[in-house]
Amino acid sequence: MVNLKNKNVEISLHFLIWLVLFFLPAAFSVGSDADWKDLFRHFWLQLIFLAVVFYANYLYLVKYVYDDKKIWFFVANLTLILSLIFFKNQISEWLEPRRHNPGGRRPPTGLFYFIDTLIYMIPVAFSIAINAGKKIQKAEEMKIEADNIKLQSELQHLKYQLQPHFFFNSLNNIYSLIDFAPEKAKQSIHSLSKLMRHLLYKTDVEKINLSEEIEFLNKYIELMSLRLTDNTKVFINFPKAIPEMKIAPLLFISIVENAFKHGISATQHSDIHFKMEIADHEINFTASNSNFPKTDTDKSGSGIGVENLKKRLNLLYPEKHEFHSHLNNGMYIAEIKIITD
Incomplete structure (x- = not known):
């Protein structure tokens, strides 16, 4: 009964955090010329993929760290992150194709991938930290139970x-x-x-x-x-x-x-x-x-x-x-x- 209550609290907390994160871009764009399409392409699409990275690690991939399979953890995350960056770029291109500019200079594609990879490492770090905290708390609870x-x-x-x-x-x-x-x-x-x-x-x-x-x-x-x-x-x-x-x-x-x-x-x-x-x-x-x-x-x-x-x-x-x-x-x-x- 207690575990079920804690699980419900955890789900509610996650829902509230993501709701706030998705609401903030819309709140800050009030009064500007940005439409829903721009919000989705510039903010919400990124948040969706950040959520995918977070929960993939939080629910599954982080187990590799504690099972001493760190190489598999690194490979799986790198594959997931690069795939998401590719799909994000494809979706952004489909929503708003880039205009051909022969004289202009664009930053190299590798730089975009590098920056996005660093951004996607943030939810990975958060998932590891949260799971580590839960394991420490569980160990403390088991110690208290053993002492009792x-x-x-x-x-x-x-x-x-x-x-x-x-x-x-x-x-x-x-x-x-x-x-x-x-x-x-x-x-x-x-x-x-x-x-x-x-x-x-x-x-x-x-x-x-x-x-x-x-x-x-x-x-x-x-x-x-x-x-x-x-x-x-x-x-x-x-x-x-x-x-x-x-x-x-x-x-x-x-x-x-x-x-x-x-x-x-x-x-x-x-x-x-x-x-x-x-x-x-x-x-x-x-x-x-x-x-x-x-x-x-x-x-x-x-x-x-x-x-x-x-x-x-x-x-x-x-x-x-x-x-x-x-x-x-x-x-x-x-x-x-x-x-x-």
């Missing part, structure tokens, strides 16, 4: 990488409940099935509603909270009124997972805070948690979540996002700012 395909493939890879990581962390959480809280383990499996349904049916799109993403986060936080003791407090501050905004799925889950992974201690008091603020087209999400770094022997999770998030943000929101993480008074704080379209 690469981008989509990389995003898809990151998404597929994230989902097993999420599933693995959730299973670890459920596994820890089986022995001492089997009922909570059952409830966790039920909650996990709802979350996996979201992963299967809601994330295979470019963007989802922000309200759906917040609902997913709430369900995940609820699932993770089932295993917590009274030593850990979770505070959630999400907006009650959520505007109609679209956002890429699964952008915040990694730092939420990270907060539960590194913010819980079996013996010490710990706090986990999640906060989201929305202003115009800007989303600010903050996760802060007590910092209990995992040891090298702790294999819960693969550690790819935050790195995955950074890559996805760079691909999805180039120059429209910020991600910061730091320690402050024993609290690990991760902040994401996203500017949506």
